[in-house]
Amino acid sequence: MTDDLESKLRDALRPAAPRENFEERLMARIAAAQRDPVKRRGAFTPTPATWWFSAAMAATVILAVGVQHHRVDQENREKGLEARRQVMQALRVTNDKLDLAYRAVRDQSGAIGGDPGA
Amino acid sequence: MIMHKPWKWTLWLALVPALSFAANPRLVLPDFTALANKASDSVTITLDASMLSLAARFLDPNDPDQAAAEDAIKGLQGIVVRSYTFDQDAAYKASDLDGVRSQLTAPGWNRLMETRSQKSHASVEIFLMTDANKAVGLAVIASEPRQLTIVNIIGAIDLEKLHKIEGRFGVPKLDLGATKAPVSH
Numbered sequence: 001m002t003d004d005l006e007s008k009l010r011d012a013l014r015p016a017a018p019r020e021n022f023e024e025r026l027m028a029r030i031a032a033a034q035r036d037p038v039k040r041r042g043a044f045t046p047t048p049a050t051w052w053f054s055a056a057m058a059a060t061v062i063l064a065v066g067v068q069h070h071r072v073d074q075e076n077r078e079k080g081l082e083a084r085r086q087v088m089q090a091l092r093v094t095n096d097k098l099d100l101a102y103r104a105v106r107d108q109s110g111a112i113g114g115d116p117g118a
Numbered sequence: 119m120i121m122h123k124p125w126k127w128t129l130w131l132a133l134v135p136a137l138s139f140a141a142n143p144r145l146v147l148p149d150f151t152a153l154a155n156k157a158s159d160s161v162t163i164t165l166d167a168s169m170l171s172l173a174a175r176f177l178d179p180n181d182p183d184q185a186a187a188e189d190a191i192k193g194l195q196g197i198v199v200r201s202y203t204f205d206q207d208a209a210y211k212a213s214d215l216d217g218v219r220s221q222l223t224a225p226g227w228n229r230l231m232e233t234r235s236q237k238s239h240a241s242v243e244i245f246l247m248t249d250a251n252k253a254v255g256l257a258v259i260a261s262e263p264r265q266l267t268i269v270n271i272i273g274a275i276d277l278e279k280l281h282k283i284e285g286r287f288g289v290p291k292l293d294l295g296a297t298k299a300p301v302s303h
Contacts, residue, residue, distance in 0.1 A: 077176075079172060080172050080173065083169045083170070083172045083173035083176065084177055084184075086163045086173070087173040087187055087191060087197070088184070088187060089161065089199075090165065090199045090269070091190065091191075093161060093163075093201055093267060093269065094197075094258060094271070097242055097258050097260040098242075098244070098258070100233075100238075100240055100242050100260055101231060101260075103235070104238075104240065104241075107235060107236075107237060
């Protein structure tokens with residue numbers, strides 16, 4: 001069994017002469033690969049156009065995200081300022097009406113000789 | 119206690135929403151569109167907790183008014199204001215406020231004070247809702263010949279802070295704390 005395997009391996013790995021024009025064909029393929037690098041199998045070398053396209057795409061995405069972020073910030077700011085305006089107005093109206101009650105109490109107390117401000 | 123009669127269940131079921139409604143410091147204001155249409159000027163403000171929180175972030179602590187306002191709205195869950203100004207007297211009826219008044223007669227609400235000015239023919243009613251000796255709701259109804267205003271403040275109201283705002287806004291202090299005996303309903 002072991003001898004059989006050994007002989008099979010020896011047969012498979014025995015030195016063999018290259019086929020005809022092997023060297024010429026090999027050199028021709030190397031030369032062709034150097035002339036046109038894109039065609040090399042498994043390798044990708046971007047052309048200048050590809051670089052520009054990718055850069056433009058990236059810039060567009062960054063710009064879009066930035067604009068959107070700014071827009072959301074602006075909207076939140078506008079909402080916040082409007083909420084602030086409403087709070088101040090609501091408190092002013094409330095105080096105005098509390099003052100109305102105060103004046104009525106003061107007038108009534110003044111009529112009977114009291115001092116409501118004390 | 120087991121209730122066998124269906125009408126008792128009906129009574130209890132009817133009371134459940136009424137009881138939950140009674141404990142709410144947030145008034146359910148009726149639709150005042152008709153009044154708003156008649157008014158020459160109207161203010162409609164409804165601020166919930168998130169809007170108050172947003173507003174607080176934009177209040178300037180260096181501005182005395184805004185700093186006082188920021189302090190006053192801490193702990194509040196809402197502020198609702200409806201105010202209508204009219205060009206002529208008697209543009210609204212007392213019955214327009216029935217829906218609001220009925221809520222203020224519910225348990226929990228106490229009328230802190232009621233003032234009527236003979237001079238200006240204005241009346242102001244101030245209602246307070248308390249829970250465990252803390253104010254959790256305030257309602258103000260101001261009826262003037264040409265103006266009707268309703269204010270509802272919901273949340274942990276600190277009357278001292280309200281006093282500060284009154285002072286900061288140039289309005290004299292109203293001695294709300296001195297009114298110990300509210301008018302019972």
